[in-house]
Every structure is written in structure tokens, then in C-alpha cells.
Amino acid sequence: MAKRGFPADAEKWVDLRSDTVTRPTPAMYQAMMEADLGDDVLGDEPTVARLERLAAEMVGKEAALFVPSGTMGNQIALAVHCRPGDAVLFEEEAHMLYYEVGAPGAIAGVVSWTLPSEDGGPAVEDLARHCRPASLHTPGTKLICLENSHNRKGGTVISLAKHRAYRALADERGVKIHLDGARVFNAAAAMGVEVREIAATVDTVNFCLSKGLRSPVGSLLCGSGAFIEEARIWRKRLGGGMRQSGLLAACGIVSLTQEVSRLAEDHARARRVAEAVHNLGLGANVELDRVQTNIVLIHVDDSAKWASALEAQGVLAIPFSATTLRLVFHADIDDAQADRAVQAFAKVGRS
């Protein structure tokens, strides 16, 4: 059996920095060994083609494109949906604005309007007010970008009802919808629906294989056949054309066939740790109704201080703001490690 490839001291850490830290599963190493390979830029990569067909089918779209990262998938979507100078509506803490290094302005050249929200989903009326036709003075709104689950809001989920209301608005105004669904499989698990029910309300969706679904690399951008044809050109333009990428796609197929149903376990552990840490009453507080998927935001007096004290206890978390820590649960965190995290909070809180 293939080696798991853990660094020698990985067992020492309870790594809650992100679900991106998950290592490939033994089944993934096996799939890489056995994958049929070709050259995807030359158009004959059989394993990539299989992954793209599987992804398209699972989200209920005509086609899908394997891209190196969620960032690239999202930014390609903007470039295909919009022309420079068009306006795009975003929730104000959207990953596409917050963590993608200014790409909407730098690559697609769009104008970004931001709207506030509680749970990651802006009010339909707010979006309606900003869906404006182009005029001599104003940019025309071409696209609404959604994020579900919503990272900076703490993994919160946008309901199917709200998604459908967005769809009705977009149809009425002739605007398209792109979903940054980096963790849309988590959202679907939390809502108890199929991803394709969420995806049916949007024109295009990008989701990550490299987070809770445990692949080492990669995302899938999904949409109509014509959309994906143009997206393929943009991927090449941005330097995302890959050759024997069937090696990576082989892992992605394992993600989609073996890892989706496991996500609910991460949600249960996130919930359990959130409640335990909050109930310690030691200055680390959680808004429990916001713990809906695998992310937990913990409010403290000084997140940098807490992060380094937790690290000294072997627990890694990311300071998300001056007073917020983010914990993300994933397949490489078991119940014993979850308990260690709670004990570390207790120790740091008492010191």
C-alpha cells in the first residue's frame, strides 16, 4: 500500500487551520498508481475527462472544467460572464473579494458592488436595488456572485428558499448567477439536499476537491457546454492548462465517490467542540446558531495571543480577525483530537 506521506511530526498537531490540510487517502494513492494518463492540453486526458463528466453529472450541469484552484475557477467564471466595466454583486466578505488578491479588478476588469449580510446571503431587495441596466453613466450589472457555505461568516449556509428567490430575481433582471461553492458539498450535507438542487438555482458553480473532500489539488468549474468551452480558453490564458493531470483527477474521482457522505461527521465534531469550548465559560465564546457546517468562529479578547497559546498546546487555529479565531474540522481530525482541542482551550482559558 502506498505511503500516506505525513510529515514525521504530524501526529503531534491538532491542525484546525483549514480543511485544505487534509492528506490524500490510501484510495487516492492507489487511484494515482492506476490512472490512465494523456495530455489534457492536447485534449486526450481520459481520467480528467472522467472526472469532468462525473462532476457535471453530480451538480446537474452540462459540462465541467478541472482547474488547479478555486480561485482560478471563480475568476475564470467572472471573465466568461462579464466584460471589463460590467458590474458584479458580491456579499461584502466574499472570498472572491477578500482572498483572491484583487483578481476581479485585475483579470475580468469588473466593478464590484458589495452588500452586507448576516449569514452570507444578502437580502433579495438589496440585490434588486443594485441590479441596474447599463446607461451612459452607470455600469450594467451582469452577475450575482454567491458563496455557500460562507467562509468568513463561519461556514453558514444559504437556504434553498433564498437561492430560489435569487434565481427569480436574476431571471427577472436578466442577470446571471455564479456560486463560489468551494464548500457547497458541506452546505448540501448541512441542508440535507443534493448539491444539484442548489446548483439548479445558479448558472455556474465552482467547488473545491482540495478541502473537506481530501484531494491534494483542484477544483471544478461547472456550467453550460458553451460556458465551459470559453472557460477552457481562459484557463489556458491564465496558465492553468495541465498535462498528465489525470494523476490529480484520479484523486478527485475518489473525492466525489468516497468522501461526500463523510462530511456530516466533520459538522458533528465542529458542533461538539463549539459547544464544549463555549460552555467552558473561559473567555472563548461561540455564536452556536452560526455553527452549521465544519467551521467554528471563536470570539476571544486577543486572537493572536490565543493562537500562540493554543499552538504551545499543539493546537493550530487561524486568527480570523483581531478578536476571532477560526477552527475548521476535516477528515484528519478524529474524536480524540477534537477532545485535545477542547482541553487546550480549557488550559489557555484558565492561564
Ligand SMILES: *Cc1c(COP(=O)(O)O)cnc(C)c1O
Ligand atoms: C478555499 C476557497 C476558495 C478557493 O480557494 P483556493 O485556495 O484557490 O483553491 C474559494 N472560495 C471559498 C469560499 C474558499 O473557502
